[in-house]
Amino acid sequence: MTETESAVSVRDLRKNYGGFAALDGVSFDIRRGETFALLGPNGAGKSTTIEILEGYRDRTSGTASVLGVDPQNGGVAWKARLGIVLQSSGETGAVTVREQLTHFASFYANPRPVDEVISAVGLEGKESSLIRRLSGGQRRRVDVALGIIGRPELLFLDEPTTGFDPEARRHFWDLIRKLKAEGTTILLTTHYLDEAAQLGDRAGVIAGGKLIDIGPIDEIGGEEARVPVVRWIENGVRREQRTSEPGTFVAALAKGGEPLGLEVIRPSLEDVYLQLVGDHEEAMASA
Numbered sequence: 001m002t003e004t005e006s007a008v009s010v011r012d013l014r015k016n017y018g019g020f021a022a023l024d025g026v027s028f029d030i031r032r033g034e035t036f037a038l039l040g041p042n043g044a045g046k047s048t049t050i051e052i053l054e055g056y057r058d059r060t061s062g063t064a065s066v067l068g069v070d071p072q073n074g075g076v077a078w079k080a081r082l083g084i085v086l087q088s089s090g091e092t093g094a095v096t097v098r099e100q101l102t103h104f105a106s107f108y109a110n111p112r113p114v115d116e117v118i119s120a121v122g123l124e125g126k127e128s129s130l131i132r133r134l135s136g137g138q139r140r141r142v143d144v145a146l147g148i149i150g151r152p153e154l155l156f157l158d159e160p161t162t163g164f165d166p167e168a169r170r171h172f173w174d175l176i177r178k179l180k181a182e183g184t185t186i187l188l189t190t191h192y193l194d195e196a197a198q199l200g201d202r203a204g205v206i207a208g209g210k211l212i213d214i215g216p217i218d219e220i221g222g223e224e225a226r227v228p229v230v231r232w233i234e235n236g237v238r239r240e241q242r243t244s245e246p247g248t249f250v251a252a253l254a255k256g257g258e259p260l261g262l263e264v265i266r267p268s269l270e271d272v273y274l275q276l277v278g279d280h281e282e283a284m285a286s287a
């Protein structure tokens with residue numbers, strides 16, 4: 001991938017805290033316009049990676065390029081091209097939603113209109129509320145609003161929908177699809193694997209500071225991990241069979257009469273991910 005095609009390019013990224021390697025040689029690219037999901041268990045190194053790319057944390061070694069700039073040397077003009085939604089929101093002083101958004105909008109040359117952003121994140125009716133009086137999920141929406149108000153080329157979303165109710169999450173997904181349609185590159189970390197499956201073009205799975213898989217969302221874990229399972233009940237006993245040809249299998253099964261409790265289950269991204277991370281942890285423990 002060339003520099004112009006990739007919004008983010010990372011090679012052999014390492015971050016040590018004392019003797020502890022939080023990032024142990026991570027390499028990946030994110031294409032312009034792509035939504036890339038960085039997945040991994042708690043403490044895997046996702047936030048460390050994101051914070052290095054945002055220019056908030058220095059790396060120990062390796063190279064990083066974000067919109068063509070080394071984040072360690074990124075100036076104000078570079079920062080203005082990024083949208084950042086951190087994992088935890090900052091201090092929420094005694095300001096209203098509209099005041100906060102208007103204030104942030106003033107930092108950018110071509111901000112989105114404040115009302116458009118309020119409606120995009122579903123905060124209509126809360127414009128005049130003090131941010132500290134909002135619920136946790138509503139405050140998270142303010143964080144997202146602040147992240148998108150400057151029309152970022154690259155949007156970092158670190159667990160953006162934590163605390164959202166199911167309806168708000170769906171609403172947020174629509175917003176992300178709209179931003180993507182406008183050409184925004186998005187780097188998302190989330191523990192909601194359905195969210196990653198809904199929004200991501202590609203994903204990287206990180207565990208123990210290493211990238212253990214990377215690829216299109218529907219190829220993560222490899223073909224074997226995605227083989228469907230056919231389940232049915234025979235003589236009162238639950239049976240199951242993994243097969244890459246479930247149609248043929250079910251047709252043969254149905255020759256003996258309609259199978260009871262028949263299900264064909266395709267492993268979800270969550271199933272595949274848990275298997276992948278579980279296998280990695282087992283391999284590390286036995287090494």
Ligand SMILES: Nc1ncnc2c1ncn2[C@@H]1O[C@H](COP(=O)(O)OP(=O)(O)OP(=O)(O)O)[C@@H](O)[C@H]1O
Pocket residue numbers: 017022040041042043044045046047048049087
């Ligand atoms: N300032 C620090 N000093 C020492 N260790 C740190 C520091 N910041 C992070 N770590 C360690 O680095 C590792 C990676 O942390 P990081 O926050 O990147 O994980 P994460 O994948 O974002 O986890 P989560 O899903 O819980 O947010 C963890 O083991 C963490 O304890």
